[in-house]
Amino acid sequence: MKAVIYNKPGDVSVEKIADPKIQDERDVILRVTKSAVCGSDLHFYRGIVPMDEGFVVGHEFMGVIEEVGKGARGLKKGDRVVAPFWVSCGSCVHCKNGLPTSCGGGGGCFGFGEGFGGYGGGQAEFVRVALADTTLEKVPEKIEDEKLLFLGDVFSTSYYCAELADIKPGQTVVIYGDGPLGLLAVPSARLFGAAEIIVVGHHKYRLDMAKKAGADTVINSSKEDATERIMDITGGVGADAALECIGSQDALLDTFKVTRPGGVISFIGLFLEPVPVPMLDFYLKNFTLRGGVCPAKNYITKLLPLVENGTVDPSFIITHDLPLADTPKGYEIMDKRTDNAVKVVLTP
Ligand SMILES: [Zn+2]
Ligand SMILES: [Zn+2]
Structure with a gap:
């Protein structure tokens, strides 16, 4: 396969490398129909961040199941699925506590090398998905890859950030x-x-997209003092x-500086x-600080109805859909912010 x-x-x-093979009975082999270059791939x-030379990369992908290990219960050849970026066992204490990204039962991130579980990535024609029955989520046939990927x-990560903010x-x-x-x-x-959404960035073409996506105010921080402007807007x-x-x-x-007490x-x-x-600000203003890696597995089925009924169409961020062969160009334009690139997706 190509990867x-x-x-x-x-x-x-x-x-061109060897096709991935079933190694464990809970594995499946997925034929990738769409994958993406993620901002974290740029690290x-x-x-x-260190990465193993020769490793297959990519952790944002979806596809159709091609081959199923006999222990991958509930999955069959031909099922259409979205992969969260993290493999998880579904039964360890962390999975049971709702944090599959802390999975201690064989968990790991796709496409990030041996240090993250050694799971080959999805910027490929095929990918082996370990612990597939508790990692993958099935998605309906009738919606385009671009909306589901x-x-x-x-999308799950952004939603998680908004959820943590207790808006x-x-x-x-x-x-x-x-x-x-x-x-x-x-x-x-x-x-x-949220009634008033303010986006701070420093690329005009991206801020135009934010405006189109529904932001009430966009602030180009390379042109004006964002803190001052936000304090103005909020009286x-x-x-x-x-x-x-x-x-x-930064x-x-x-x-x-811009969050109210x-x-x-x-x-x-x-x-x-x-x-x-700044712990003194934290203390005097009684802030709450929350965050972390999104347990995306939990959000696929939760957010799917919003995509299905058209409430959110996450595909608006896609600026480039490249054939897999052009992936190096995809990395380059995302890295250098050239060609007005925001999100590059790949079609094997
Ligand atoms: Zn990512
Ligand atoms: Zn687990």
């Missing part, structure tokens, strides 16, 4: 980030009843909730370095 292989920072390539692409990662109807919400997560946080915050009070959708220390520290700060960005949290 996307990590070579070294700044270098992925499409190679190894930029050399910020992000249930496995970015109440009528509230003002600030979203930091104009990438796929920030953009999908706009309809997510609206679902919880000097601050926003009820701030969502950090980047993984940027943005996280800014959330402490008693407000909630939630984050789904990935912080690779410690952040000096």
Whole structure:
């Protein structure tokens, strides 16, 4: 099969490698129909997180089951499924506590190397899914891949960020980030009843998309002081909730400046370095800070009805649909923010 292989920072390539095989009775082999380059793939692409040379990458994918291990109960050849980015056993204490991303029963992330479970990724024609009966979620036939794909990662993650922020109807919400997560946080915050949604970013083409997605105000932080503007909009009070959708220390520290006393700060960005949290502000303003990796498995079936009935169409973030062979170009344009790229999806 053809698959996307990590070579070294700044270098992925499409190679012909052996087809994956069933190794355990709970495995399935999935024929990938659509996958995506995720913002977190850029971490190894930029050399910020280590990755094994020669490893098949990609953790956002969906497809049709091609082959089923005899212990993968409830799944059959031909089933259409979305994969959350994390493999989980469904029966360990963490899975039972609702955190499949902490699974201690063989859990791990697709496409992130041996350090994350060694599960080959989905930027490929086929992928082996371990613990498939408790990892995969079936999806209906009649909806396009483009609308379903992000249930496995970015849409669920953005929704999770809004949910953690405990948004109440009528509230003002600030979203930091104009990438796929920030953009999908706009309809997510609206679902919880946010009345005023402010998006802070620094790419005009992305902020235009945020506006189209329903943001009431967009602020280009490379052109104006976002903190000042947000305090103006909120009459000097601050926003009820701030969502950090980047993984940027500057943005996280800014959330402490624009959130009202008693407000909630939630984050789904990935912080690779410690952040000096201003504990005195935290203390004097009684903030709540919540965040973490999204247990996406739990959100696929929860959010599916919203996609099915057209309440949210997450496909609006897609700017490029490339053949698998062009994946290296997909990484490059997402990394360099060229060609007005926001989200690149891949068709094997
Ligand atoms: Zn991801
Ligand atoms: Zn588990």
